[in-house]
Amino acid sequence: MNNIGVIDKQLLNAISGLTKIPQGAFNIRKDGQAILRRSSPNIYVGPNAENNGLLVDIKPGTRNETVHVPVIVTQSGFHDKVYNTFIVGAGADITIIAGCGIHNESHSDSGHDGIHEIIVKKGARLKYIEKHYGEGKGLGKRILNPTTKIVLEAGATAEMEMVQIKGVDDTLRKTVADIGDKANLKIVERLMTHGDQKAVSDIKLNIEGKGASGQVLSRSVARDNSMQVFKAALVGKNECVGHVECDAILMDKARIQSIPELNAENTEAILTHEAAIGKIAGEQLVKLMSLGLTEKEAIDVILEGFLK
Amino acid sequence: MLRLENLSMTVDNTNGSCRDIIHNINLEFEPGRIYAVTGPNGGGKTTLAKVIMGIYKQSRGRVYLRGEDISELSITERAKRGIAYAFQQPPRFKGLNVTDLIKIARPGIDELGLRMQLRDVGLCPEDYQDRDLGSKLSGGEIKRIEIAQILARNGAVSIFDEPEAGVDLWTVQRLISLILQKYRNNPKSTAIIITHHEQVLPICDEIIVLEEGEIKLRGSAQEIWPLIRDDIQCKMKDQCRGEICYE
Numbered sequence: 001m002n003n004i005g006v007i008d009k010q011l012l013n014a015i016s017g018l019t020k021i022p023q024g025a026f027n028i029r030k031d032g033q034a035i036l037r038r039s040s041p042n043i044y045v046g047p048n049a050e051n052n053g054l055l056v057d058i059k060p061g062t063r064n065e066t067v068h069v070p071v072i073v074t075q076s077g078f079h080d081k082v083y084n085t086f087i088v089g090a091g092a093d094i095t096i097i098a099g100c101g102i103h104n105e106s107h108s109d110s111g112h113d114g115i116h117e118i119i120v121k122k123g124a125r126l127k128y129i130e131k132h133y134g135e136g137k138g139l140g141k142r143i144l145n146p147t148t149k150i151v152l153e154a155g156a157t158a159e160m161e162m163v164q165i166k167g168v169d170d171t172l173r174k175t176v177a178d179i180g181d182k183a184n185l186k187i188v189e190r191l192m193t194h195g196d197q198k199a200v201s202d203i204k205l206n207i208e209g210k211g212a213s214g215q216v217l218s219r220s221v222a223r224d225n226s227m228q229v230f231k232a233a234l235v236g237k238n239e240c241v242g243h244v245e246c247d248a249i250l251m252d253k254a255r256i257q258s259i260p261e262l263n264a265e266n267t268e269a270i271l272t273h274e275a276a277i278g279k280i281a282g283e284q285l286v287k288l289m290s291l292g293l294t295e296k297e298a299i300d301v302i303l304e305g306f307l308k
Numbered sequence: 309m310l311r312l313e314n315l316s317m318t319v320d321n322t323n324g325s326c327r328d329i330i331h332n333i334n335l336e337f338e339p340g341r342i343y344a345v346t347g348p349n350g351g352g353k354t355t356l357a358k359v360i361m362g363i364y365k366q367s368r369g370r371v372y373l374r375g376e377d378i379s380e381l382s383i384t385e386r387a388k389r390g391i392a393y394a395f396q397q398p399p400r401f402k403g404l405n406v407t408d409l410i411k412i413a414r415p416g417i418d419e420l421g422l423r424m425q426l427r428d429v430g431l432c433p434e435d436y437q438d439r440d441l442g443s444k445l446s447g448g449e450i451k452r453i454e455i456a457q458i459l460a461r462n463g464a465v466s467i468f469d470e471p472e473a474g475v476d477l478w479t480v481q482r483l484i485s486l487i488l489q490k491y492r493n494n495p496k497s498t499a500i501i502i503t504h505h506e507q508v509l510p511i512c513d514e515i516i517v518l519e520e521g522e523i524k525l526r527g528s529a530q531e532i533w534p535l536i537r538d539d540i541q542c543k544m545k546d547q548c549r550g551e552i553c554y555e
Binding site for chain 2: 288
């Protein structure tokens with residue numbers, strides 16, 4: 001990783017845990033350009049036909065491989081936009097680690113719009129991890145607007161873990177899923193906002209197939225003056241199961257809006273939602289303080305555990 | 309070890325008057341001895357424990373630990389000086405597991421020590437070490453984990469608030485022997501057990517009966533237990549609807 005600087009390494013480590021060139025297929029994108037890329041015998045990683053993003057094509061039956069596609073933005077005022085397509089071949093079982101880190105020390109806004117289309121073919125299994133992180137002392141905002149469209153064919157399974165660690169000033173996260181027969185999708189979202197940050201998450205699961213299931217689990221913490229909006233819509237079009245859960249801790253002067261929506265279009269669709277927003281329970285703080293922690297240490301332990 | 313001097317805690321009633329939840333309590337707890345605090349519900353037992361821990365602030369009186377006045381110290385500072393309190397209804401924590409909490413209770417505890425603490429309270433370490441302290445654990449399990457933390461702390465003064473509540477009879481026996489082994493004749497620590505349990509009360513060195521915020525009776529278990537036994541056993545019968553008679 002000779003052409004990668006200290007800040008780049010820091011960002012890559014924060015979003016993907018990478019400290020050296022990963023094994024297997026990967027693509028590292030910096031300020032709108034691929035700076036390192038490699039395909040593996042089973043996974044093609046290269047430019048898409050429109051040349052405005054990446055195509056990651058995973059051969060059917062590929063198992064136990066991981067693809068890293070991290071994006072970093074370090075150029076002040078730069079706004080990156082990319083269209084990536086991932087095709088997970090039938091019967092494959094793989095992990096995709098995406099994510100974006102922005103370092104912005106200037107007064108101009110920096111941002112990244114990642115538009116991902118993921119097709120999980122028949123019977124395939126996918127674990128998708130996407131972490132977002134911002135840093136830098138400049139007044140310029142760090143903006144991340146990811147859009148993810150995922151299609152699960154019959155019998156496919158996907159678990160998507162979407163995490164916003166810290167430092168992202170503005171985010172609009174859109175996720176749309178179409179879930180086929182006996183396919184299963186689980187989306188886990190973990191989000192922390194602080195300062196004057198704003199985060200909107202808009203998720204829609206179209207549960208179309210017979211015996212399909214979809215669930216959205218959101219855990220979030222809003223501190224200081226930050227604002228979060230969580231919208232999750234389930235559309236049950238067949239004999240299917242869907243569940244939305246939003247669990248949030250609210251602190252200081254922050255605000256959280258949770259808007260679940262259940263659309264049942266079939267009498268056999270079972271759709272449920274639960275939501276709980278509240279401050280840290282006083283008894284939890286007292287309990288940890290009675291074990292010798294200060295109030296601040298107790299808050300940190302509770303929040304860290306909650307978002308773990 | 310721990311001395312309470314003229315300790316009172318007053319709350320305001322809705323009609324503007326005041327009421328003492330505990331009133332003018334004078335007690336001294338010696339190391340190496342096990343004390344039971346008992347009495348009717350609403351008598352002030354948990355309030356007394358919480359005032360000692362610093363969770364509630366006393367209205368009058370002082371609390372001394374090893375001669376030091378700790379009346380104005382915070383919960384954290386009291387904990388650091390060796391006061392430990394096992395809650396009657398411990399809170400749950402989403403995302404924290406059993407190991408996390410025991411490690412907070414006893415920083416630096418090794419793997420073997422941690423497993424022993426769990427085994428001591430009748431929990432298999434294999435099954436419980438990584439269990440989340442969220443809503444999936446039963447009341448009895450949460451209670452045993454709470455007791456494990458307090459035993460792990462090795463406090464100078466360990467207060468157990470109804471440790472037997474929600475715990476099966478087998479575990480109560482085990483708890484009694486654990487507490488006896490750990491605290492009786494230990495020159496460095498004292499145990500205070502808030503309890504109504506007929507198996508716990510007679511084995512304590514001293515019984516303190518708290519009623520309407522005041523000490524009604526106090527003395528050795530041999531003296532006090534015969535005086536309160538009928539009351540306690542009768543209450544237990546109420547709770548179990550008489551089924552205890554057939555055991």
